[in-house]
Amino acid sequence: MRHEGEWFDSEAxxxxxPYALTGGLTRPSGQRLDLLDMVRAVSTGTRNRPLGPEQADxxxxxxxxxxxxELAADLNLPTGVVKILVSDLRERGLVMIHRAKSVGLSDxxxxxxxxxxxxxx
Amino acid sequence: xxxxxxxxxxATAVTPVTVKILxxxxxxxxxxxxxxxxxxxxxxxxxxxxxxxxxLVDSLYGVERKSTTTVAMDFGRIxxxxxxxxxxxxxxxxxxxxxxxxxxxxxxxxxVVLADERRLADCFPSIDYFERNNIPFxxxxxxxxxxxxxxxxxxxxxxxxPGHVPxxxxxxxxxxxSRDVLITLAEHAxxxxxxxxxx
Numbered sequence: 175m176r177h178e179g180e181w182f183d184s185e186a187x188x189x190x191x192p193y194a195l196t197g198g199l200t201r202p203s204g205q206r207l208d209l210l211d212m213v214r215a216v217s218t219g220t221r222n223r224p225l226g227p228e229q230a231d232x233x234x235x236x237x238x239x240x241x242x243x244e245l246a247a248d249l250n251l252p253t254g255v256v257k258i259l260v261s262d263l264r265e266r267g268l269v270m271i272h273r274a275k276s277v278g279l280s281d282x283x284x285x286x287x288x289x290x291x292x293x294x295x
Numbered sequence: 296x297x298x299x300x301x302x303x304x305x306a307t308a309v310t311p312v313t314v315k316i317l318x319x320x321x322x323x324x325x326x327x328x329x330x331x332x333x334x335x336x337x338x339x340x341x342x343x344x345x346x347x348x349x350x351l352v353d354s355l356y357g358v359e360r361k362s363t364t365t366v367a368m369d370f371g372r373i374x375x376x377x378x379x380x381x382x383x384x385x386x387x388x389x390x391x392x393x394x395x396x397x398x399x400x401x402x403x404x405x406x407v408v409l410a411d412e413r414r415l416a417d418c419f420p421s422i423d424y425f426e427r428n429n430i431p432f433x434x435x436x437x438x439x440x441x442x443x444x445x446x447x448x449x450x451x452x453x454x455x456x457p458g459h460v461p462x463x464x465x466x467x468x469x470x471x472x473s474r475d476v477l478i479t480l481a482e483h484a485x486x487x488x489x490x491x492x493x494x
Contacts, residue, residue, distance in 0.1 A: 209399070210313050210382060239310070243370055243382075247340065253368070274313040274380075282488055284379065285404065288314055289481045291375030295333070295474045 202261035205271075209246075209253060212239040212272040213260055222266070229259050233268060241274070311378045316477060317399055318369070318385035319424075320409030321417025325437040326385035327369045329409060329467035333474050334371025334383060368395070373477075381477075388421030396424055405431035405484045407476055409467065412436050412444050415453055422454060431484045433461040435476045439468060459486075 213236045225233065232245055240248075246256040263269040318326050327340075369385035384399050386392060388408070400406070408421045418434065425432040436450060443464070445453070451462045461479050466472045 208401075209384075210315070212310055241313075241382075244336075244372075247370065272310045274310055282485065284312060284314070285481055285485050285488065287379060288375060288381060288404070289478055289485070291379070292373070292381075292474055292478045292481065295373070295470070 196255055196258045196262075199258050199262060202257045203265055204261055207242060207257045207261060207271065208273065209241070209243040210274045211242050212274055213242055213245060213269050214239040214272070215268060216270050218267055226259075228255075229263060232256070232259055233263065236269060239272065311380045314379070314381045315399065315403040316381060316383050316480065317396070317403050317406040317430075318383055318409060319388040319396075319406055319421035319432075321388060321411065321414055321421075324409040324411045324414075324417065325439060325467035326387075326409055328439075329407070329435075329437070329465075329473045329476065330369040330371040330383045330385045332468055332470045332472075333373065333477065335374060336372050340367050340369055383477075388418070388424070390420045393420075393424055396428075400428060400430055403430060405433070405480050407480055408432055408434045410434055410436045410450070410454075412438070412450060415450065418454060422456070431480070431487050433463065433476070433480045433483055435463055435465045435467075435479075437467045438464050439466055 213232075215233050215236045228249060228251065231249055235245060235248055242256060242260060243253060245260070246253045249256065251259075260269060260271070264271055318330055320326055331337075367386075369383075371383040373381040373383070375381060386395050386399070406421070406425050408418050408425070410418045422432070422434070424430075434450070434454065434456065436447070447462050447464070451458075451460075454462075456462065461483050463476065463479055465476045467476075
């Protein structure tokens with residue numbers, strides 16, 4: 175790796191070969207996934223190919239809707255890998271993705287609710 | 296965009312509104328500690344894959360490169376209501392990680408730049424990023440060793456911050472202090488919102 179000296183410092187994690195975990199898939203398919211997209215297992219899909227252990231685990235954990243980023247942390251996998259595994263599950267009809275509505279500066283009412291909610295912590 | 300029920304015929308499970316708050320700062324400034332102290336779930340770490348610097352374009356979205364390493368990302372969750380959830384994302388602020396911010400900052404309420412006053416210069420890349428991208432931010436000086444080397448005014452000047460950017464002290468180890476940091480940010484975002492309305 176060309177910039178090895180610059181990359182491997184205290185902020186960087188281990189070198190991984192993520193495609194080893196994705197059955198050789200290297201890119202997510204379909205609509206781009208966000209870290210906060212909610213993933214939920216559905217029962218209608220087809221299992222024309224056997225699920226890898228990571229995907230089986232993923233499916234198990236999203237019987238209730240779970241944000242993608244939490245799945246990544248729970249499974250201790252890089253988010254890039256989880257995006258690929260989830261997009262494959264989606265293609266096969268085994269999960270549905272629901273995009274959480276993200277609030278920026280636009281919604282004053284919700285911002286105030288956040289302030290009030292934080293004060294109650 | 297429509298936000299429906301999860302399955303046709305299912306009346307349950309409304310997708311919650313999510314609010315993202317970013318936590319940036321140099322190495323050792325206390326990002327992991329702050330996210331962990333205020334999150335209702337155990338501090339979670341995940342990793343983003345990233346490719347070589349020369350190939351950063353779209354590097355969050357694909358793992359085909361052989362030379363892939365990862366960068367740690369802390370995240371936490373605060374449930375305000377069943378249908379309103381705050382997510383905290385902590386990642387390094389160095390310039391080479393900016394592409395991660397591009398992904399994370401979309402739709403974010405704002406950012407906390409954590410500063411270690413012994414290494415103030417570590418904040419510059421984070422401040423630079425949020426200023427450039429017009430993302431509301433505050434600076435929280437993490438005084439975890441109990442000593443205060445500089446006044447907040449001096450720190451504001453040293454960081455060349457505009458007067459409206461809040462600069463506060465915190466102890467990221469303590470939940471109440473970390474919560475107050477988030478409240479300061481949310482109130483700052485509200486202030487900016489009002490200013491934009493009446494500008």
